[in-house]
Amino acid sequence: MIRIDCPFCGLRDEAEFNYRGDASVTRPGLDAAPEAFHDFVYRRANPRGWHLEWWHHAGGCRQFLKVVRHTMTHEVHAVGTARDVLVVPPE
């Protein structure tokens, strides 16, 4: 069981959240080339290590959160709001 310390609700079980994928990719501008949109939609680093990701607190405050989590140990390093800039630690 992963537990996520929601900045709005406190420490909650993963069952309250929906996973929403890699938060390190950003949507390109409307005038960007198709290649940039391809990378936004399909290109992922898929690291074995620290991963910056979106979690939606659907069973709580319904806010989108950023989480830095390790994909081998599942340890949660940091949790922030969608606006926060979280630092992903080196391996």
Place this chain on the structure above:
Amino acid sequence: MRYSGFRLLAEALTGNRGWKPAWRDASPKPEYDVIIIGGGGHGLASAYYLASVHGITNVAVLEKGPIGLGNTGRNTTIVRSNYLLPQNHNFFEWSLKLWEGLEQEINFNAMVSQRGVLNLFHNDGARNASARRGNAMRLDGIDAELVDREQVRAMCPLIDIDNGRFPVLGGLLQRRGGTARHDAVAWGFARAADARGVDIIQHCEVTGIDVVDGRVQGVQTTRGPIRAKKIGLAVAGNTSRLAQMAGVDVPIESHVLQAFVSEAVKPLVDQVITFGAGHFYVSQSDKGGLVFGGGLDGWNTYAQRGNLPVVDHVWAAGIALMPALSRLRGLRQWGGVMDMSFDGSPIISTTPVGGLYMTAGWCYGGFKATPGSGWCHAWTIANDAPHALNAPHRLDRFRTGHLLDERGNGPYPWMQ
């Protein structure tokens, strides 16, 4: 050594002293024509078909641990070809046909059992979708049969047909589908490939792929560098990491999928049965344990272990389908790391790097594809171009927009 009933009898009468190891535990040579990375079912099948169909025998299969201990030994052993999209069902049907002749071809008992795969539906919309999928299959000559609730009741009395919330209206049955013994598939392909000269090199982890001027030169491993003209990746779960060693990013995320076995009981479930109102599929092994699974844990991970919320969810779905399951104890539970592609369909393809090929992105449908994947991967490696069966499964389809979105879920790997 050829296996046969006569051999079994002869060995039984002489104290079983004549059995030989089924394959050599080879040491790496400095150079090969083809290196297959990954000693699971797909990698061993790729090597076998390279040798048997294309006559390429100077081949090594590199495996970081012992063969068959990854997803080949972690699945629920289901074999079927009941897909909607022609690009998918034609490929999986070719794989199913290979399963039907596999044991005779490789002289190994893989316990292929065509006991039937029954996908239940519980409302009119799902019935329409099942009929559509069955008709799509039949148009391409694949067996599919729509059965009604009374036929389902006769096939498996344990199903809670009249469940108030999810009444069973019927199911889509593929009688040629079924199960196979997963470990035996790895062992059988290993033995057959070895007999044709393939080196199976265990405990040899690839740490780098050498690329010069956009072409592979060989690999760096924990047992030293090995040169090769061509390299095939069959490392589902870790394709991103291996492809990145050659500078290729693949549209794949790694996720864990769990599987379960109950205590052994007398024959209870004769077919492979899938629940249509939740994610649950079950069959019964010859040892008597119910083998079942559900959906992904749902977030990126490389850890081969599952987590309790999904254990709870899968058992709940199973008990909704067959209330009698609540009386069974769980015996074992484990996790395997899946290559989840962005459209839910596999990738068997050339890559932007010359001499680098891959069979990847198997989501949780890789086991049934083992012979077909190896066959198409071997063809792609030998001809430096895909076969017609796997041409739609190319890596650049995400760039060109020719997606194979079997379930219509959109580009979310954890939802495929």
